[in-house]
Structures are given as structure tokens and as C-alpha cells.
Amino acid sequence: MSVALNTKHLSSFISEEEYAAIYPQVEAAHKQLEAKNGPGSDFLGWMTLPRDYDKEEFARIKAAAAKIREDSDVLVVAGIGGSYLGARAVVEAVKGMYHNELEDGLKIYFCGNSISPTYLNNIISLCKGKRFSINVISKSGTTTETSLAFRVLRELLEKEMGVEEANKRIYATTDRAKGTLKQLADAQGWPTFVVPDDVGGRYSVLSAVGLLPIAAAGIDIDALMQGAADAMERFSVLSPDNDAYKYAAIRNILYRKGKAVEILECYEPDFTLMNEWYKQLFGESEGKDNKGLFPASCIFSTDLHSMGQFIQEGARIMFETIVDVKKPAQDLFIDPLEGNFDGLNFLANQNMSVVNRKAMEGTILAHTDGGVPEVLIEVDDLSAYNVGYLIYFFWRACACSGYLLSVNPFNQPGVESYKKNMFALLGKPGYEGLTAELEAKLK
Numbered sequence: 001m002s003v004a005l006n007t008k009h010l011s012s013f014i015s016e017e018e019y020a021a022i023y024p025q026v027e028a029a030h031k032q033l034e035a036k037n038g039p040g041s042d043f044l045g046w047m048t049l050p051r052d053y054d055k056e057e058f059a060r061i062k063a064a065a066a067k068i069r070e071d072s073d074v075l076v077v078a079g080i081g082g083s084y085l086g087a088r089a090v091v092e093a094v095k096g097m098y099h100n101e102l103e104d105g106l107k108i109y110f111c112g113n114s115i116s117p118t119y120l121n122n123i124i125s126l127c128k129g130k131r132f133s134i135n136v137i138s139k140s141g142t143t144t145e146t147s148l149a150f151r152v153l154r155e156l157l158e159k160e161m162g163v164e165e166a167n168k169r170i171y172a173t174t175d176r177a178k179g180t181l182k183q184l185a186d187a188q189g190w191p192t193f194v195v196p197d198d199v200g201g202r203y204s205v206l207s208a209v210g211l212l213p214i215a216a217a218g219i220d221i222d223a224l225m226q227g228a229a230d231a232m233e234r235f236s237v238l239s240p241d242n243d244a245y246k247y248a249a250i251r252n253i254l255y256r257k258g259k260a261v262e263i264l265e266c267y268e269p270d271f272t273l274m275n276e277w278y279k280q281l282f283g284e285s286e287g288k289d290n291k292g293l294f295p296a297s298c299i300f301s302t303d304l305h306s307m308g309q310f311i312q313e314g315a316r317i318m319f320e321t322i323v324d325v326k327k328p329a330q331d332l333f334i335d336p337l338e339g340n341f342d343g344l345n346f347l348a349n350q351n352m353s354v355v356n357r358k359a360m361e362g363t364i365l366a367h368t369d370g371g372v373p374e375v376l377i378e379v380d381d382l383s384a385y386n387v388g389y390l391i392y393f394f395w396r397a398c399a400c401s402g403y404l405l406s407v408n409p410f411n412q413p414g415v416e417s418y419k420k421n422m423f424a425l426l427g428k429p430g431y432e433g434l435t436a437e438l439e440a441k442l443k
């Protein structure tokens with residue numbers, strides 16, 4: 001099985017009775033999802049997306065990706081949140097975080113994910129003088145971070161290549177019919193791709209939102225979708241053995257016992273952006289109505305040297321979910337050193353992955369002794385197929401977990417508050433009433 005939940009370290013934290021007690025709630029959550037009658041049921045398009053995706057658009061995505069790889073040195077992807085994280089997460093998990101530095105051919109950079117002028121200036125420097133294309137991604141078509149970065153980069157593209165050529169190098173992924181970006185794209189004749197109406201941003205990585213940058217990176221998107229489709233078949237079935245539902249149940253059992261923080265961990269640095277993707281998925285889905293598990297993340301053993309002390313002995317508020325990648329993309333044999341000057345010959349004559357695994361096993365035992373519940377999600381490797389599989393596993397788990405928490409896992413009303421204040425402070429028309437009040441608070 002390419003993804004499997006391993007609960008063997010949980011026996012002192014969760015009893016069989018507790019699993020049995022929460023199961024009727026899992027059953028109810030499953031029925032709500034399948035009947036599409038729970039909160040947020042307008043946004044359940046992800047449930048069957050790996051099977052029911054638009055095949056004609058999928059072919060257009062592949063053709064656009066091939067064109068970009070052919071006519072560009074750089075693809076700059078502008079987007080934020082769900083319109084950013086999934087694409088970058090898959091690209092880095094499958095190809096490695098240094099793919100731009102290590103491979104010839106197309107470089108992929110992401111922007112529009114902050115309002116930092118330093119960051120955007122660096123992206124401009126990476127594009128200047130190069131044959132570049134832009135994929136602007138925004139479901140709403142109005143997100144400030146994305147729109148601002150896109151405005152600047154489009155101007156650069158038009159200046160460097162002329163308006164006509166620029167229009168052939170801008171790819172817009174947005175709503176099917178509405179929004180500023182869609183209007184602009186139609187007016188300029190840019191190729192457009194669709195964020196389906198019934199798929200929310202954090203569930204959109206397997207739509208054109210993620211697929212175009214992922215395909216442009218040279219990743220096999222058929223394999224990615226097949227992994228997700230196979231996971232869909234497996235995790236859409238109600239059963240105590242459904243690992244996605246069991247993981248959702250574990251999260252809620254632990255949450256109800258005061259474990260309000262989940263730390264997603266991996267011993268592969270290439271998983272860093274997958275951690276970020278998971279944080280948006282679960283954070284936006286569950287953090288509402290004064291409830292929710294706080295999704296945190298670590299890369300180990302790196303963060304054992306920063307967060308390890310807290311996890312071992314600090315406030316007992318967390319549990320750890322370890323994504324255990326069984327086979328690294330590459331291994332390294334450790335040769336013995338004559339004289340053993342660094343004292344490391346006890347590590348020699350084996351692959352470095354063995355050392356990494358022992359670090360993981362030792363840490364799990366230490367943290368369990370420290371009172372931290374440990375959940376394992378085992379994945380064979382970070383191939384496109386298995387990453388697709390893992391994505392669907394987390395989707396299904398998140399939806400179920402949100403219903404177990406009695407929240408609407410498919411909205412994000414809280415995100416508007418910062419936007420409202422920022423617009424008022426910047427003097428955006430329509431927000432005048434709030435400006436003076438906020439400025440007085442800042443004095």
C-alpha cells in the first residue's frame with residue numbers, strides 16, 4: 001500500500017474503546033460527505049476530482065506546459081494560499097527543493113505570495129533578460145498579493161518582449177466566468193484555465209491551479225492523478241480500516257484530551273512545502289468558532305536542534321504526525337575513514353538513509369516517553385503517484401476531521417478581517433469609514 005497509517009505508538013494514549021466511541025461520529029461525517037448535506041457542501045468537488053476532472057482541459061494543460069518548457073527559460077507563478085502552496089509543494093516533493101539549481105532547462109519561481117518588495121525585486125532580477133512566461137493563479141481574481149505581483153511582472157514582460165508576444169506568454173488560472181482576472185484574460189486573449197466552482201482554494205492542487213505549474217516542471221501529472229484516484233477509491237469507503245477516517249478520529253480524540261497542536265513532521269527536507277500545504281488545508285478548514293487543532297510543522301532532524309527541546313519537555317499540548325518516507329529519492333553510502341579521526345566510523349558501511357531512520361526511531365521513542373502521542377503516515381516514496389495519493393488522503397481526513405469538530409471545513413470567513421483593515425489603512429475606495437478608527441488605534 002503506498003500510504004498507510006501506523007498507530008503502533010499510540011497504544012498508551014488511545015484505547016480501543018475510544019476508537020469505538022468516536023466511530024459513530026465518523027460514520028455520520030462520512031454520510032454527510034457522501035450525501036453532500038453537511039456544512040459547506042457546495043465545495044465538495046474535490047471528492048471525485050481525481051476521476052471526474054475535465055479531460056479536455058487536462059490535455060490543454062499538458063500542451064501549455066510543453067510550450068512553456070519549449071519557449072521559456074523561466075516560468076513565474078503568481079498566486080497565494082491554495083493558489084500557490086499545492087503547486088510548489090508537489091514540485092519540491094517530487095523534484096527536490098533544489099530542482100532549479102540542479103537541472104538544466106526551465107526554472108520555476110513563485111511570487112504573489114507576500115507583499116515584500118525585496119522578494120518581488122528578486123523575482124524581477126531572476127526574470128530580467130530571460131525568456132519568461134507567467135502563470136497567474138487566483139480563484140477570486142482579486143487577491144491583492146497576487147494582483148500586485150502580476151501587475152509588475154506583466155509590465156516587465158510587455159517591456160521586454162512586446163505586448164503581442166507577452167500575451168502569448170501569460171496563462172491565467174481563475175474562475176470559469178467571473179472576476180477581474182477572467183475579464184482581463186479574455187480581453188487580452190490569454191489562455192485561461194479553470195478553478196472549478198465547487199473546489200475551494202486549499203483543495204485545488206489537482207485542478208489547473210496546481211497541474212499547470214506541476215506539468216511545466218516536467219512532472220508526470222497522469223501519475224499524480226492516478227495516485228489520487230486510487231486513494232479516492234480506497235478512502236471513500238466507510239470502514240474502521242479507512243486510514244484517512246482513522247487519522248481524522250485520532251486527531252479529534254487527542255484534541256478532546258487537550259492536545260490542541262498537531263506537528264506534521266518529515267525527515268526529508270523536500271517535504272517542507274508539503275508541510276506548508278498541510279497547514280493551510282487543516283488551518284483554514286478547522287480553525288474557526290474558537291475551535292481547532294493548530295497545525296504546526298517540523299523537518300527533522302533539522303528542527304530537533306531547535307524545537308526538539310520543547311517537544312521533549314515543554315508544555316504537553318501537542319501530538320506529532322510523522323510522514324515516514326520509506327525510500328528517499330537518493331541514498332548515500334557512508335565509507336569508513338582511515339584513522340576514524342571524526343569518530344564517525346560507527347556510521348560507516350551503510351546507507352545514510354539507515355542513519356536517518358534510526359534518528360526517526362530514536363526520536364519517536366524519546367518523544368513517546370516524554371508524553372507526546374506519535375502518529376505515523378507511511379509512504380513508499382515521494383513519487384508523483386504517491387504524492388497524489390497522499391494529497392487525497394489528507395483531503396478526506398481533513399473533511400472528516402472538520403465535521404468531527406462540528407465546524408464548516410470548507411469556508412474561511414476569518415481571512416477577511418486582515419484584508420478589510422489593510423484596505424482601510426491603504427485608503428481603498430469603499431473603506432473610508434474604517435480608516436480613522438484604525439489609525440487612532442495604531443497611534
Ligand SMILES: O=P(O)(O)OC[C@H]1O[C@](O)(CO)[C@@H](O)[C@@H]1O
Nearest residue numbers: 081082083138139140143201415
Ligand atoms: O485564489 P485566490 O482567490 O487568489 O485566493 C487565494 C487564497 O486566499 C484565500 O481565499 C484566503 O484569503 C485562500 O482561501 C485562498 O487559497
